[in-house]
Amino acid sequence: MTARRLDIANLTVRARGGARAPLVAGIDLSLSSGEVLALVGASGSGKSMTCAGALDVLPPGTWRETGTLLVDGEPCQPKTVRGRKVATILQAPRSAFNPVLTMRRHAEETLKALGFPKPRWDAIIASAMADAGLGEPDRILALHPFEMSGGMLQRMMIALALMSEAPFLFADEPTTDLDLIVQSEILDCLDRLRKERGLGILLVTHDMGVVARLADRVAVMEAGRIVETGGIDRMFHEPAHPVTRRLVDAHLSLYAPDVAP
Structure with missing residues (x-):
C-alpha cells in the first residue's frame, strides 16, 4: 500500500431525462491513509450516490456529469482504482x-x-x-x-x-441490520485495520453513534451537497449547520436524553 491520499473533486451526478436538480452537486472530499472520514446525512441525501459516482458504478438511469478521482494528486480513471486502490464493503x-x-x-x-x-x-x-x-x-x-x-x-x-x-476503503453503512454486539465488533475491527494497515476509510452512515465511535472528520450532506465539514469534536459540540445540529440532537435524544436540548 503506497498511496497516501485520495481526493474526489467536483463530483456531480444527474438522473437521465429531464432538467431536474442534480442528485449530487459539486462534491469535494479528501481522505488520507489511516484516517476515517464519515460522510453523514439523512437517507436520500446523496451519500451512497457520492461513492458510486466517484467509482463510476452508478445505477441505471444516472450519470456522472463532472468529477475527478485523484490518488496522491494524480487523476485516475475509476476503473483503474476500483478494487485496486479503493475497496468497498456494503450494507x-x-x-x-x-x-x-x-x-x-x-x-x-x-x-x-x-x-x-x-x-x-x-x-x-x-x-x-x-x-x-x-x-x-x-x-x-x-x-x-x-x-x-x-x-x-x-x-x-x-x-x-x-x-x-487496497489502501482505501469505502464502507457504506457497514453495521446496518446487525445487532448491537456485532455492530461494536465490526467497528472495533475497522478501527484496528485503519491502525494496523493504515487504511483510509470513507465511512458512509446516518448513525452519529458510529461517527462518534470511529471517525476523525465528518462531512455532512443534504440534498446532494456538502453543507458542513469539520473535526469530530467540533461537529458534536459546536455544529454550525442546521442539518448537523439536527443529526446531533437526534442522536443525543436517543442515547443521552439528559444532555439533549
Whole structure:
C-alpha cells in the first residue's frame, strides 16, 4: 500500500431525462491513509450516490456529469482504482454474496479478477480472514452465505476487501441490520485495520453513534451537497449547520436524553 491520499473533486451526478436538480452537486472530499472520514446525512441525501459516482458504478438511469478521482494528486480513471486502490464493503451483506457459491469461491474469484498469481492465493486469503477476525478459515471457506450469520458475512466482506490490498476503503453503512454486539465488533475491527494497515476509510452512515465511535472528520450532506465539514469534536459540540445540529440532537435524544436540548 503506497498511496497516501485520495481526493474526489467536483463530483456531480444527474438522473437521465429531464432538467431536474442534480442528485449530487459539486462534491469535494479528501481522505488520507489511516484516517476515517464519515460522510453523514439523512437517507436520500446523496451519500451512497457520492461513492458510486466517484467509482463510476452508478445505477441505471444516472450519470456522472463532472468529477475527478485523484490518488496522491494524480487523476485516475475509476476503473483503474476500483478494487485496486479503493475497496468497498456494503450494507446488508447477505444480498451481496452469490448464494450458490462458497466463501472459497468468492475469495478465489476476487483474487482472479485482481490478477494475483494463484500460488499466492492461500496466503492472501488466510491473512485477510485473520485480519477480519475470522477464525477457522477452512471451515468458513466451505460455507455458503445462507449458512452464515450476518456478522460473519460482514467480516467475510471485509476480508474480501482486504484481499485487494487496497489502501482505501469505502464502507457504506457497514453495521446496518446487525445487532448491537456485532455492530461494536465490526467497528472495533475497522478501527484496528485503519491502525494496523493504515487504511483510509470513507465511512458512509446516518448513525452519529458510529461517527462518534470511529471517525476523525465528518462531512455532512443534504440534498446532494456538502453543507458542513469539520473535526469530530467540533461537529458534536459546536455544529454550525442546521442539518448537523439536527443529526446531533437526534442522536443525543436517543442515547443521552439528559444532555439533549
